[in-house]
Amino acid sequence: MAPRHWVLWRQGPRVVVYCLASEVVAVVLTLRPSPIAVDRRTVSILVVLLVLGVVQSETGRRVERIRRRVSGTPHINMTSVWTFAGVLLLPPLLLAVLVAGLYAHLAIRSWYRLQRVPVSRTVSNAAIIVLSCYAAQSVLRVSGFPDVRAALTHSWAGTFAIAAAGVTFFAVNALLVLPARREVGRTPEALFGTWSDNGLEVATLCLGALNAMALATLPGLVVLVFPPLLLLHRTVLVRQLEVAAHRDEKTGLYNTSGWHALAKRTLAATARQGGTFGLLMLDLDHFKQVNDTYGHLAGDAVLKAVAQSIISAVRGRGDAVGRFGGEEFVVLLPGITQPDIGAVAERIRRAISALQVPAGRLSITGLTVSIGIAVYPTAGTSLQRLLDAADTALYHAKATGRNKVVHVADLV
Numbered sequence: 413m414a415p416r417h418w419v420l421w422r423q424g425p426r427v428v429v430y431c432l433a434s435e436v437v438a439v440v441l442t443l444r445p446s447p448i449a450v451d452r453r454t455v456s457i458l459v460v461l462l463v464l465g466v467v468q469s470e471t472g473r474r475v476e477r478i479r480r481r482v483s484g485t486p487h488i489n490m491t492s493v494w495t496f497a498g499v500l501l502l503p504p505l506l507l508a509v510l511v512a513g514l515y516a517h518l519a520i521r522s523w524y525r526l527q528r529v530p531v532s533r534t535v536s537n538a539a540i541i542v543l544s545c546y547a548a549q550s551v552l553r554v555s556g557f558p559d560v561r562a563a564l565t566h567s568w569a570g571t572f573a574i575a576a577a578g579v580t581f582f583a584v585n586a587l588l589v590l591p592a593r594r595e596v597g598r599t600p601e602a603l604f605g606t607w608s609d610n611g612l613e614v615a616t617l618c619l620g621a622l623n624a625m626a627l628a629t630l631p632g633l634v635v636l637v638f639p640p641l642l643l644l645h646r647t648v649l650v651r652q653l654e655v656a657a658h659r660d661e662k663t664g665l666y667n668t669s670g671w672h673a674l675a676k677r678t679l680a681a682t683a684r685q686g687g688t689f690g691l692l693m694l695d696l697d698h699f700k701q702v703n704d705t706y707g708h709l710a711g712d713a714v715l716k717a718v719a720q721s722i723i724s725a726v727r728g729r730g731d732a733v734g735r736f737g738g739e740e741f742v743v744l745l746p747g748i749t750q751p752d753i754g755a756v757a758e759r760i761r762r763a764i765s766a767l768q769v770p771a772g773r774l775s776i777t778g779l780t781v782s783i784g785i786a787v788y789p790t791a792g793t794s795l796q797r798l799l800d801a802a803d804t805a806l807y808h809a810k811a812t813g814r815n816k817v818v819h820v821a822d823l824v
Contacts, residue, residue: 671734
């Protein structure tokens with residue numbers, strides 16, 4: 413699956429306690445009695461799934477590394493093609509062995525050379541997947557089927573039971589990650605990922621179910637999962653490369669070309685509908701002093717922190733934040749009216765003023781930002797006119813004391 417991963421270190425005692433509790437529960441549930449016996453057949457299935465999972469990881473390792481470098485964050489893997497098959501075929505003990513083996517291989521071969529991932533993080537991620545697997549197995553058992561073989565003999569009832577197990581795996585995995593986050597997003601996308609991410613999860617779960625049915629009936633057909641799996645892997649890479657072409661590498665925000673493309677589409681749609689949208693032009697005050705005092709690495713950390721503060725302060729999905737280079741940012745606010753845009757700008761200004769950015773043993777505080785506002789169509793009917801208007805307001809904010817919000821309409 414495309415399990416949602418989270419960063420354990422630097423998250424505080426609450427996350428550590430939750431991590432340890434998840435691991436303890438996973439161990440306890442693994443050691444409970446199971447209705448499926450551990451026999452030669454189930455051990456053979458374990459070996460097949462583990463070997464195929466390792467082979468798939470090795471064949472897609474180069475693509476996976478590119479994906480991770482492009483996205484810049486811990487993210488998706490496709491282990492549920494094998495782990496969900498294990499849910500439908502293996503007893504809990506062997507299922508835990510399967511997850512442990514796949515994650516150990518990922519940690520050693522795929523993650524290690526990208527960044528030195530602590531063992532605690534790998535164990536915690538694996539524990540969450542084990543718990544998701546057990547929840548899915550419980551749904552299958554409650555439906556009256558010990559495994560996929562029994563489900564295959566009951567037509568639609570078996571189909572619905574397998575589908576319910578997949579939905580449970582998907583939902584439990586998403587929910588188990590949320591308590592481990594120090595900061596929880598304000599939008600569904602921030603909480604649970606994009607439609608693309610979730611679509612990939614669903615696709616891998618479907619392949620996992622087909623994988624299990626092949627192993628239960630005609631085991632040789634299991635190799636047929638490789639072509640669609642590798643194609644899916646490369647398709648995701650292409651999508652991420654497309655996204656990366658429109659993103660600023662340092663902050664993850666839209667870059668100049670990406671933001672302009674989105675703004676032009678918004679302008680065209682707004683003009684057709686007779687609506688409004690707003691622009692904010694932001695510039696960090698005295699940013700050169702940060703670089704001169706703390707160094708450029710600390711300056712980069714400030715830019716990233718400012719970017720996250722802006723994202724947290726805007727309204728959510730639909731608002732687009734871009735970086736125009738240096739310490740200048742721009743925000744697109746579709747559908748906003750003139751009275752409301754000032755509140756968003758003030759929220760951003762206050763959030764940046766409250767920042768404390770670690771810089772070695774010190775913290776960078778006292779950051780401020782000047783913001784210029786322009787609203788379509790009163791400030792202009794073309795994108796360039798709107799940007800010029802917001803820039804004029806920004807210049808006035810800078811010239812009259814900084815750390816303030818100025819609306820271009822107030823300058824007329």
